[in-house]
Amino acid sequence: MVFNSLQFLWFFPVVYALYRACTPLFGVDRGLRAENGLLLVASYYFYAAWDYRFLALLAASTIVDYSCGLAMNRLTRERQRRVIMALSIAFNLSLLGFFKYFNFFADNLAALAAALGWRLDFVTLRVLLPIGISFYTFVTMSYVIDVYRRDIQPTRNFVDFAVFVAYFPHLVAGPILRATKLLPQIQRPRRITGEQIRSGLWLIAWGFFQKIFVADNLAPLASRVFAHGSHPAGVNVLLGVYAFAFQIYGDFAGYSNIARGTSKLMGIELIENFRFPYLVRTPQAFWRHWHISLSTWLRDYLYIPLGGSRGTERQTRRNLIITMLLGGLWHGAAWTFVLWGFYQGVLLVLFRPHAAIIESWSGIRRIAAWVVMFHLTCAGWLIFRAPSIRDFAALTGGLFSNFAPSAVDVTGLLVPLVLYVTPLAVIHLVEARADDVLAVLRLPVGARYFVYSATLYLILLFGNFGGAEFIYFQF
Amino acid sequence: MRGRRALLVVAIAAVQFAMFEAALRIWGHSEAAPSFQALFMPDPVIGYRLRPNARTRFVTAEFDTTIAINSQGVRDDRNIGPKPAGERRIVVLGDSLVLSVQVDARQTFCHLLEERLNASETSRADGPRVHYRVINAGVQGYGPVEELLFYREVARAFAPDLVIETIFVGNDAEDAVASAAKLAAHASTTPNDSSLSDALSESVISRLRRIVRRSMVLQVLRLRVVSVTDRLSNWASPPEPPLQTYAEKPAARIADGLRISRQCVEAIAADAAGIHARTMVLLIPARFQVDEADYGHLKEAVEGTGGHLIRDAASARFNEALSTLAIPRIDALPALRAALPGPDVFFQQTVHLTPRGHQIVAAVLDEFVRRQGG
Numbered sequence: 001m002v003f004n005s006l007q008f009l010w011f012f013p014v015v016y017a018l019y020r021a022c023t024p025l026f027g028v029d030r031g032l033r034a035e036n037g038l039l040l041v042a043s044y045y046f047y048a049a050w051d052y053r054f055l056a057l058l059a060a061s062t063i064v065d066y067s068c069g070l071a072m073n074r075l076t077r078e079r080q081r082r083v084i085m086a087l088s089i090a091f092n093l094s095l096l097g098f099f100k101y102f103n104f105f106a107d108n109l110a111a112l113a114a115a116l117g118w119r120l121d122f123v124t125l126r127v128l129l130p131i132g133i134s135f136y137t138f139v140t141m142s143y144v145i146d147v148y149r150r151d152i153q154p155t156r157n158f159v160d161f162a163v164f165v166a167y168f169p170h171l172v173a174g175p176i177l178r179a180t181k182l183l184p185q186i187q188r189p190r191r192i193t194g195e196q197i198r199s200g201l202w203l204i205a206w207g208f209f210q211k212i213f214v215a216d217n218l219a220p221l222a223s224r225v226f227a228h229g230s231h232p233a234g235v236n237v238l239l240g241v242y243a244f245a246f247q248i249y250g251d252f253a254g255y256s257n258i259a260r261g262t263s264k265l266m267g268i269e270l271i272e273n274f275r276f277p278y279l280v281r282t283p284q285a286f287w288r289h290w291h292i293s294l295s296t297w298l299r300d301y302l303y304i305p306l307g308g309s310r311g312t313e314r315q316t317r318r319n320l321i322i323t324m325l326l327g328g329l330w331h332g333a334a335w336t337f338v339l340w341g342f343y344q345g346v347l348l349v350l351f352r353p354h355a356a357i358i359e360s361w362s363g364i365r366r367i368a369a370w371v372v373m374f375h376l377t378c379a380g381w382l383i384f385r386a387p388s389i390r391d392f393a394a395l396t397g398g399l400f401s402n403f404a405p406s407a408v409d410v411t412g413l414l415v416p417l418v419l420y421v422t423p424l425a426v427i428h429l430v431e432a433r434a435d436d437v438l439a440v441l442r443l444p445v446g447a448r449y450f451v452y453s454a455t456l457y458l459i460l461l462f463g464n465f466g467g468a469e470f471i472y473f474q475f
Numbered sequence: 476m477r478g479r480r481a482l483l484v485v486a487i488a489a490v491q492f493a494m495f496e497a498a499l500r501i502w503g504h505s506e507a508a509p510s511f512q513a514l515f516m517p518d519p520v521i522g523y524r525l526r527p528n529a530r531t532r533f534v535t536a537e538f539d540t541t542i543a544i545n546s547q548g549v550r551d552d553r554n555i556g557p558k559p560a561g562e563r564r565i566v567v568l569g570d571s572l573v574l575s576v577q578v579d580a581r582q583t584f585c586h587l588l589e590e591r592l593n594a595s596e597t598s599r600a601d602g603p604r605v606h607y608r609v610i611n612a613g614v615q616g617y618g619p620v621e622e623l624l625f626y627r628e629v630a631r632a633f634a635p636d637l638v639i640e641t642i643f644v645g646n647d648a649e650d651a652v653a654s655a656a657k658l659a660a661h662a663s664t665t666p667n668d669s670s671l672s673d674a675l676s677e678s679v680i681s682r683l684r685r686i687v688r689r690s691m692v693l694q695v696l697r698l699r700v701v702s703v704t705d706r707l708s709n710w711a712s713p714p715e716p717p718l719q720t721y722a723e724k725p726a727a728r729i730a731d732g733l734r735i736s737r738q739c740v741e742a743i744a745a746d747a748a749g750i751h752a753r754t755m756v757l758l759i760p761a762r763f764q765v766d767e768a769d770y771g772h773l774k775e776a777v778e779g780t781g782g783h784l785i786r787d788a789a790s791a792r793f794n795e796a797l798s799t800l801a802i803p804r805i806d807a808l809p810a811l812r813a814a815l816p817g818p819d820v821f822f823q824q825t826v827h828l829t830p831r832g833h834q835i836v837a838a839v840l841d842e843f844v845r846r847q848g849g
Contacts, residue, residue, distance in 0.1 A: 006703070223768075227819060411539040445480070449487050457495055461695050465702065 001049035003258045004211055004465075011049075012262060015042045019266055023189070032189050039163045039186075039266075046168035047132070054130040057095060058166060064091050065140040066161045069147045069154030085148040092137045099130055104333030132172030134330055136165055138297055143179040145301055152179050160186050167268075169259040173252070175273040175293035182268070190267030199438050200264030202452075206440075207257030208463075209455050210424065214250030216464035217420050218243045221413055226385050226395070234403035237395050239413040241378045244385045246421050249278065252291070276432045278377065281369040282355040283347040286377060298327050320352075321345035331384075336392060340383040347376060423458060427451070492692055499691035514542060515615075521624045522657065524548055525574075525614055538577045538822070548629055550574055550583075550611045558634045565589075565609045565844070566630045568622040568743070569641030570650075572759050573613025575833065577822055582830040585611040587837035592844065613641070618650025619739035620657050626743050631750065637844070638747045638754045640740050642797075644789035645761035645826065648720045648732030655735050718761075718773065720789035722782055733796040744802050755847065757840060758793055759828075760808040762821040805843040807836050 001007050018038055023031035048055050068088040072081045113119065143164070146152045155161050164183050170176075225232050225240025232240065256273035263270045277290035287295040299308075303323040309316040321342065328341015351358070358369050386392035408414060431439040440451050511533060516526040529544040545551040558564055567573050567585050575583045589609035596604045612630045614621065622640060630638075719725045720732075744754035763769040764786055777784040790808050797804055811820050811832065820832035828836065 224819065227816075231818070411534065446483060446487070449484050450491075453484070453487050453491050457491055457692075460699060461495060461499070461692060465699065 001046050003255065003262075004208065007049060011042075011046070016265060020192075028189050033159075035190070036159050036163050036186060039167060040159055043163065043166040043168040043171060047166065047171060050131050050172075057099075057130055057133070058136060059162075061092065061095065061136060061140050062162050062165045064088060065144050065165075066155075066158055068144050069161075070156065072144070072147050073154045081148055085144055088144040089141055092141050096133060096137050099133055101329075101333045135174045135176055136171060138176045138294075139170075140165055142176070142297060142301060146179055152183070155183060155187065157187070167263075169263040169268075170270055173255045173259075174291075175256055175259065175271050176297050177270065177293065181271060185268045192265070192267040196264045196267060199441055200261040202438065202441055203257045203261030203264065205261075205452070205455055205459075206427075207254045207259075207261060209459055210250040210254030210257065212254075212463035212465065213458050214420050214424050215247045215254060216251075217416065217462065218247040218250065219464075221416060222247050222385065224412070226387065226391070231394065231398065232409075233407035234399040234401070235405050235408045236413055237382075237398050238378075238403075239409070239417055241382050241385075242421075243413065243417050245278070245378050245381050246417075246424065248381065248385075249274070250424065272437060275437060276428055278374055279370065279428065279432050281361070281366065281373050282351050282358050283344065283373070283376070284351060284355040285359065286373065287344075287348070294327070294330070298323050302326060316352075317349045320348045324348065335389050336383055336386055339389065339392075340380055343380055343383055347380075423454070496690060496692050499695070514544065518628070520628055520657075521621050522654075523616075524625065524629065525550070533576050540576060540579050542576050543580070547633075550580060550613070552580060555608075555610060555633050559606075561604070562606045562608055563637070564633055564635045565607065565637045565639060566612050566626070566633055566635040567609060567639045567641060567757075568626055568630065569613040569757075569759075570617045570622075570643055570647075571613065571615040572643050572827060573611060573641050574615055575611075575613070575827065576615070577825060577827045578830050578833060580611070582833055583611055584828070584833040584836040584840065585609045585613075587833055588840050588844070591837060591841040595841075595845070610635070618647050618654050619736040620651055620654035623739040623742050624657065627746060631746065634750065635747065635752045638743060638752055639757055639840070640743050640754060641757045641759060642736065642740075642793055643759050643761075644720065644793045645718075646720070647736055648729050648789070648792070650732070651735040651739065652728045652732040655731070658735070658739075718777060718782075718784060718789075720792060721761075721784050721786070722777075722788070723785055725788075725792075729792070733792055736793070737796050737800065740797060740802060741800055744800070753847075754802050755843070756797055756802055756804040757836075757843075758790060758804065758806040758808070759836070760787075760790055760806075760811065762826045764790065764808055765811045765815060765820060767815075803843070803847050805839060807839050810835050810839045 001011060015038065019035055022034040022038065025031065026034050044055055044058075047058060065088055068084050072084045075081050075084065143152075143154075143161075147154045155164075160183065163186050164177075164179060167177075167182070167186075222240050222244035225237055226244070253274040256270075260270045260272070271293055273292050275289045275292065277286055280286050280289055303319055306319040306322060307315055308319060311319075322345075324345030325338065325341045328337045328339070328344065331337045331340070361369055382395060383392055386395060427440065430443070431437050433439070434442070436442070440448060443451065511531055514526055514529045514531055515523045518524045525544045525548045527544060527546045527548045529542075531542050533540050533542055542550065543552045545554050547555055549555070565588070567588075573583075573585065580586055586609065589607050592607040592609070596607070610630070610633055612625065612633075614625060617625065619640075619642065626638065719729050722729075740754070740756060747754045763773045770786060774784045774786075787808070790806055794804070794806065814820050814831070814835050818831050819829050820835060821827065822829055
C-alpha cells in the first residue's frame with residue numbers, strides 16, 4: 001500500500017479510530033497491548049496489500065532476530081554471543097543478497113566469463129524485490145548489533161518486537177529506526193498531545209505536497225531527459241538533473257514526512273530523515289542532512305567498526321570510500337549505484353580537510369560554496385538516475401560538448417521546473433532560517449493559514465494524482 | 476476569537492481562490508479550461524464538433540500550441556473552398572491523435588504528409604503534376620461512429636479524392652460501443668467523453684454547474700472529485716481489468732466494438748465511393764505498445780486487477796476485423812516501434828504523438844499513399 005493511494009485514505013482513518021478507542025475501552029495497560037496488537041495486524045495488512053507472499057520473509061526476519069536477541073542475552077561468553085550475532089547478520093544479508101543482488105552478481109559474472117571466452121550457464125532467477133527489504137533488514141540488524149554491544153536490553157515481548165520491525169509508517173521506505181529510539185515508545189503507554197496532532201497533520205499535508213505536487217509533477221520532466229538513448233542538448237540535461245534532484249527529494253522527504261506525521265498522530269515519534277539537504281555547503285553536511293537515518297546507520301554499524309577516523313588519514317579515507325561504496329550498493333543492484341557511492345566517498349575524502357573552513361565562510365563565499373555543493377550533488381544524481389553507465393557518459397558528454405544555451409526547452413522544462421520548485425524552496429528557506437522543520441507551525445496566525453491554504457490548493461489543483469509509487473520503494 | 480479565526484481562514488481561502496483562478500486563466504490552460512472547451516460546440520447529429528472560427532492557446536508542461544479552427548470546423552488556418560483543377564484532396568478522419576492539439580498545425584502528420592506528397596510532385600519529371608491538400612478532420616474524443624457521422628455531415632463536402640480513416644486501436648472499439656446508439660438515432664447529443672459532454676451540454680441547466688463551469692478552479696476540483704468517486708465506485712464492485720481491447724479474454728462488448736468499427740469504415744468507404752473517392756485505413760497504436768517502460772507499468776497494473784495484458788492484441792484484433800474489407804490498411808506500429816530507442820514518439824503525460832511521432836506517421840502514410848497510387 002502506498003500513502004498516496006485511495007486504499008490508505010480509508011485504511012488510516014479506520015486504524016486510527018480503532019487505535020484511539022483502545023485505551024478508553026480497555027484501560028491503560030490492556031489498552032497498550034490492544035494498541036500494539038492492532039498496530040501489528042495493521043502493519044502486516046499494509047505490507048500484504050502490496051504482496052502477501054512476502055509477509056513470510058518479514059515474519060522470518062522478525063522471528064530470527066527476536067530469538068537471536070534473547071539468545072545473546074542468555075549467553076555470557078563473548079565468543080558465543082558473537083557467533084549468534086554473526087548468524088543473525090548472515091541470515092539478514094543472505095535475504096538481502098538473494099532477493100536484491102543475486103541477478104546482479106550472476107549477470108556480471110557471466111558477462112566477465114564471456115569476456116574471457118568462457119561460457120557460464122547460471123540459473124538466472126528473475127526474483128521480485130520484496131518491497132522495503134533493505135529497510136527492515138537494516139532495522140533488525142541494528143537491533144541485534146545493539147543487543148550484542150549491550151546498548152539495549154532485548155525485549156521479551158514478541159508483539160512489541162514485531163511492531164518495532166513492521167510498524168507501518170516506516171516499514172517500506174524508512175526512516176531506518178533504531179530500537180533505542182522506537183522500542184521504548186512501543187513498550188510504554190502513549191499520551192497523544194495536541195502539539196503532536198497539529199504537527200502530525202502539517203507533516204502529512206506537507207509530505208503529500210512534496211510527493212504529489214513536487215515529485216510526481218517533476219518526474220515526467222526528468223524521465224524525458226533520462227530516457228534510455230535520448231540525446232538532449234546539454235542545457236536540457238542540466239534542467240533534467242535539477243528536476244530529478246527535486247523529484248527524488250520531494251519523493252523521499254515527502255514519504256518520510258507522511259510517515260512522521262501519521263506516527264505522531266499515534267503518539268510515536270520517528271526521527272527526522274531530511275533537514276534542508278540542498279542548502280548545505282559540504283558533502284559532510286549533506287550526509288548529515290540527507291537520509292539521516294541511513295547515513296547514521298552506515299556511520300555507526302559500518303564506518304566506525306571499520307575504524308572510522310581513528311587510524312591514519314589513509315585508513316580514514318579508505319573507510320569513507322568503503323562505507324559510501326556499500327551505501328551506494330544499498331540503493332540498488334546496478335553499476336550506476338556503485339559509481340554513485342564511490343563518487344560520494346571521493347567527495348567526502350576531498351572535502352575532509354576543508355569542511356570546517358568552508359562551513360565557517362560567510363557572505364559571497366558562503367553562497368559560492370552552496371552553489372558548488374548543489375551542483376556536485378546534482379552531478380551525483382546524474383550518475384544515480386542514468387539508466388546505465390553508457391547513458392551517464394552520453395549525458396555528461398552532452399553537458400560539455402553540446403551545452404547550447406539557445407536550445408533550452410523553456411515551456412517543456414524550465415517553466416514547470418520553476419513553478420514546481422518555487423513553493424518548496426520558499427518554505428524551505430523559512431524553515432532553514434528558523435533552523436526548524438516545523439517552522440511553519442510557529443508563523444504568525446495569518447501567515448500560517450496562508451501557507452496551509454496555499455498548500456491545499458496547490459495539491460488539489462496541480463497535484464499529480466496518478467498514484468505513482470515512491471522511488472525509495474525499489475531500494 | 477474562534478469566529479475571527481474562521482473569518483480569517485475564509486478570507487485567506489477566498490483571496491487565494493481568486494489568485495489561482497486568475498493564474499489558471501492566464502497561464503494554466505487545460506482541457507477543462509473554458510477557453511479549451513470553447514473549441515467545441517454541440518451538434519444535433521454527432522453530439523459535438525469543433526466550433527468554426529474558434530481559436531485558443533493550449534499550454535501544458537509539455538507543449539505550448541495555438542489551435543485555429545477554420546470556418547468549416549476543421550483544424551486549418553485556411554478555409555477549404557471549391558476544389559481547383561489539379562488538386563487532390565485527402566481527408567484524414569480520426570480522434571485527438573489526428574487533431575493533435577499537442578503540436579502546432581505545421582507539425583501534424585496531416586500537414587507533413589501534404590508537404591511530402593507535394594515535394595515529390597515538384598521533383599517529378601514526367602506526367603502532369605497535381606497539388607495535394609491534406610485536411611485534418613480529427614476531433615478530440617471521437618470514435619469510429621462519430622467519424623462516420625462527421626464525414627457525412629462535414630467532411631464529404633470537401634470533395635475528397637481519398638479518405639483516410641484513422642483508428643486508434645487503444646480505445647476505438649470501446650468508443651464505438653459507447654456511441655452505437657448514435658448510428659441508429661442519428662440525432663443523439665450524447666458524446667462519449669463525459670467531461671466534454673458535461674462542459675458542452677446545454678440541456679442540463681443548473682445554476683451551480685454553470686458557476687462551476689465558469690471557474691477554472693472549480694472545474695479542476697470537480698474533475699478531482701469525479702476521479703475519486705469513480706475509483707471508489709470501482710471498489711464497491713470490483714472493476715474489470717482495464718484496456719479490455721488488449722485483454723487475453725476481452726469482454727463481449729469488444730467484439731461488438733470491433734464489428735461496429737468495421738461497419739463504420741465500410742460505410743465511410745461506400746459513401747466515399749459514391750463521390751469517386753477511395754478509402755484507406757491507418758491504425759495507430761497506444762503508447763505502451765511502443766514504450767517499454769510504459770508497457771511494464773501497465774502490465775503490472777492490469778495484472779494487479781487480475782487481468783493479463785497482451786501488448787499488441789488490439790492492433791491484431793483491428794487488423795483481423797478489417798481484413799474482410801477490401802480497403803487498403805496500414806499499421807503505424809512497426810515504424811513507431813522501430814524509431815526507438817531515440818527521442819520520444821509519444822508525449823510523457825499524454826498518449827499523443829510528439830513532433831517526431833508525427834514525422835514517422837507522415838512518412839508511413841506518404842509511402843503507403845504513393846504505393847496505393849496516390
